[in-house]
Amino acid sequence: MQPYQLTIAEASDLLQARELSAEELTRSVLGRIEALDGEIGAYISVAADQALAAARRADEAFSRGEAGPLTGIPLAVKDLICTRGVATTCASRILENFVPPYDATVIEKLRQAGAVVVGKANMDEFAMGSTTENSGLQPTRNPWNGGHVPGGSSGGSAAAVAADMCLGALGSDTGGSIRQPASHCGVVGLKPTYGRVSRFGLVAFASSLDQIGPLGKSTRDCARLLSVISGHDRRDSTSVPEPVPDYEVALDRELGDVTVGIPVEFSVSEGLDPDVSAAVQRAVATIESLGVRCREVRLPHAQYAVAAYYVIAPSEASSNLARYDGVKYGFRDAGGGDLMEMYRRTRSRGFGAEVQRRILIGTYCLSSGYYDAYYRKASQVRALIREDYARAFESCDVILSPVAPTPAPAFGEIADDPLTMYLSDIFTLSANLAGIPALSVPCGFSSAGLPIGLQLSAPHFGEQVLLQVAHRYEQAADLQGKKPPLDG
Amino acid sequence: MADLARLELDDEAVETFVGQIGRILEYVATLESVDTDGVEPMSHAISLKNAFRPDEPGEHLDNAEALANAPEKDDRSFLVPRVVG
Numbered sequence: 045m046q047p048y049q050l051t052i053a054e055a056s057d058l059l060q061a062r063e064l065s066a067e068e069l070t071r072s073v074l075g076r077i078e079a080l081d082g083e084i085g086a087y088i089s090v091a092a093d094q095a096l097a098a099a100r101r102a103d104e105a106f107s108r109g110e111a112g113p114l115t116g117i118p119l120a121v122k123d124l125i126c127t128r129g130v131a132t133t134c135a136s137r138i139l140e141n142f143v144p145p146y147d148a149t150v151i152e153k154l155r156q157a158g159a160v161v162v163g164k165a166n167m168d169e170f171a172m173g174s175t176t177e178n179s180g181l182q183p184t185r186n187p188w189n190g191g192h193v194p195g196g197s198s199g200g201s202a203a204a205v206a207a208d209m210c211l212g213a214l215g216s217d218t219g220g221s222i223r224q225p226a227s228h229c230g231v232v233g234l235k236p237t238y239g240r241v242s243r244f245g246l247v248a249f250a251s252s253l254d255q256i257g258p259l260g261k262s263t264r265d266c267a268r269l270l271s272v273i274s275g276h277d278r279r280d281s282t283s284v285p286e287p288v289p290d291y292e293v294a295l296d297r298e299l300g301d302v303t304v305g306i307p308v309e310f311s312v313s314e315g316l317d318p319d320v321s322a323a324v325q326r327a328v329a330t331i332e333s334l335g336v337r338c339r340e341v342r343l344p345h346a347q348y349a350v351a352a353y354y355v356i357a358p359s360e361a362s363s364n365l366a367r368y369d370g371v372k373y374g375f376r377d378a379g380g381g382d383l384m385e386m387y388r389r390t391r392s393r394g395f396g397a398e399v400q401r402r403i404l405i406g407t408y409c410l411s412s413g414y415y416d417a418y419y420r421k422a423s424q425v426r427a428l429i430r431e432d433y434a435r436a437f438e439s440c441d442v443i444l445s446p447v448a449p450t451p452a453p454a455f456g457e458i459a460d461d462p463l464t465m466y467l468s469d470i471f472t473l474s475a476n477l478a479g480i481p482a483l484s485v486p487c488g489f490s491s492a493g494l495p496i497g498l499q500l501s502a503p504h505f506g507e508q509v510l511l512q513v514a515h516r517y518e519q520a521a522d523l524q525g526k527k528p529p530l531d532g
Numbered sequence: 533m534a535d536l537a538r539l540e541l542d543d544e545a546v547e548t549f550v551g552q553i554g555r556i557l558e559y560v561a562t563l564e565s566v567d568t569d570g571v572e573p574m575s576h577a578i579s580l581k582n583a584f585r586p587d588e589p590g591e592h593l594d595n596a597e598a599l600a601n602a603p604e605k606d607d608r609s610f611l612v613p614r615v616v617g
Contacts, residue, residue, distance in 0.1 A: 141601070142601055143600070143601060145593055145597040145598070145600060145601075146593070237577075237578075238576075238577035238578055239577070239578045239580070252575060252576050252577060253577075278585055281580075281582075281583035282576070282578070282580065282583075284578055284580065345566065348562065348563060348566055350559075351559060351560045351561075351562050351563045352563060354556060354559075354560060355560055355563070362537060366538075369538075370603060371602070371603075371610050371612055372601070372602060372610060373601030373602060373603075374601065374603070375603070376603035376604065378603075378604075380613075381613065382613055382614060382615070383612055383613045383614070383615045384538075385613075386612070386613050387538040388538050388539060388540035389540055391537075391538050391539050391540075392539050392540040392541065395539075397545075400537075400539055400541075400545075400549070401549060401552060401553065403537045403539065404533050404534065404537055404539070404549060404553060405553055405556060405557070407533050407536050407537040408533050408553070408557075411533070411536065417564075418560065420573050421563050421564070421566075421568060422560075422563060423573035423574050423575060424566075424568035424571040424572075424573045424574070425563055425566050425568060426573075426574045427571050427572060427573060427574035428566065428568070428571060430574060430577075462552050462556060463552070463555050463556055463559055466556070466559075476577075477577075478577065479576075479577020479578055480577075504577075504578065
């Protein structure tokens with residue numbers, strides 16, 4: 045067994061026992077990246093020198109007996125979370141040379157907990173996409189099958205975890221961007237409750253939907269990461285001043301009387317791949333075998349989630365992305381002409397096609413005369429979707445569904461048609477619209493050997509029950525030993 | 533729209549985007565069938581009151597740090613193409 049294969053919890057125990065040094069662990073992960081990432085392309089940049097320096101500091105902390113919950117643990121960070129002195133590109137030409145002068149709050153928290161950031165992970169440009177094919181910089185291959193995408197938008201983070209090129213990762217989830225790539229790469233990924241984790245230093249896509257969250261090799265690792273990154277932040281006025289429990293300790297408590305709800309609307313969805321349907325049904329049987337009651341619930345407005353989301357998210361994006369003007373940072377097209385020409389040329393050459401498409405949709409939906417028909421209407425439907433969940437959670441504690449209607453598509457299979465790609469987000473968008481926490485935990489494989497994830501969601505701030513159920517399921521399903529076929 | 537969004541599209545891009553965005557907006561129009569009479573629009577996931585804090589000076593980036601990423605600058609300002617006249 046190589047150190048890079050360890051989970052965070054396993055590595056932490058060995059580090060505490062001084063049977064492994066943080067430097068050895070980081071070198072092992074850097075070696076794995078060196079061997080594999082040319083093929084996979086999970087990382088946009090690898091900060092080897094900074095990582096080794098942080099690992100040595102971690103070893104000193106162990107010597108002093110001052111280790112924290114993530115001391116010496118090598119992590120990947122999606123490349124839209126600001127890291128002081130390390131380029132943060134959003135996988136976009138427009139930010140290709142941007143080096144943030146500050147750390148995001150989650151990065152400060154990781155550093156305080158002793159973590160080692162090994163590099164910045166690839167993604168769809170500005171997190172807009174479901175396959176990572178919209179990265180303006182490079183493709184990322186699914187570690188389970190190089191002809192398939194890793195999912196997106198946090199595809200680099202998920203692929204890096206799956207391929208043992210880090211022990212855990214941070215991603216961001218605006219419409220499924222943590223859960224869906226976690227599902228496609230066979231790892232665990234959690235989108236926390238909106239406001240649970242500070243967004244300060246997260247490059248904004250759709251501010252009322254964006255949330256940073258962990259990806260890991262196990263539910264336990266995600267629980268530990270979540271405990272570290274959660275909490276109120278005076279620099280993010282939407283972060284919520286709720287106390288942060290120790291999510292990892294909560295994992296080992298008795299499950300108690302838990303009911304799982306299964307939306308009838310999701311079980312009859314058109315376009316649901318038979319392998320996904322079978323894997324989810326097996327997961328339901330496994331969960332029932334744990335003594336958990338399963339019952340039907342209704343989410344009658346869930347069918348409108350894609351339409352509501354693809355008004356709200358592009359609208360917010362068109363406003364947020366107005367800041368990329370070639371003046372303060374990033375790319376400028378220096379072709380001459382006046383200020384307005386500079387803006388237009390910079391933005392048209394700096395943004396990729398999907399980003400421009402969403403800016404145009406958002407500009408249209410917010411424009412005078414159309415605002416009520418689109419943005420206001422979508423925001424009303426959003427309220428109905430949230431009410432659906434509130435009603436459903438009166439009769440259950442956790443809601444279960446697929447994460448994605450199919451396993452990871454092949455390159456080019458869906459990304460060429462934007463609407464087809466948007467429709468693949470059907471199961472994940474609702475949690476963002478409602479602001480509730482949701483996670484993906486591996487629940488099987490397709491006949492072609494691609495991973496399939498199970499989605500569990502809970503009421504606002506219900507992360508504890510979510511992680512508990514996922515943890516029990518994960519132990520019962522016993523899929524954790526399965527690794528992608530990589531020789532490295 | 534491209535003008536409002538400060539984008540410059542060539543004819544080919546206009547044609548592609550018009551088709552794709554047309555189909556997306558057609559799909560989005562399914563929202564019209566939802567009865568939303570009397571439903572308060574939801575702009576945020578969590579109901580929070582305004583988050584106030586005292587207006588006190590704190591740490592901030594110095595001039596050089598703030599200018600470090602600028603595509604064009606002098607020693608104290610961002611430089612932009614001529615705006616007036």
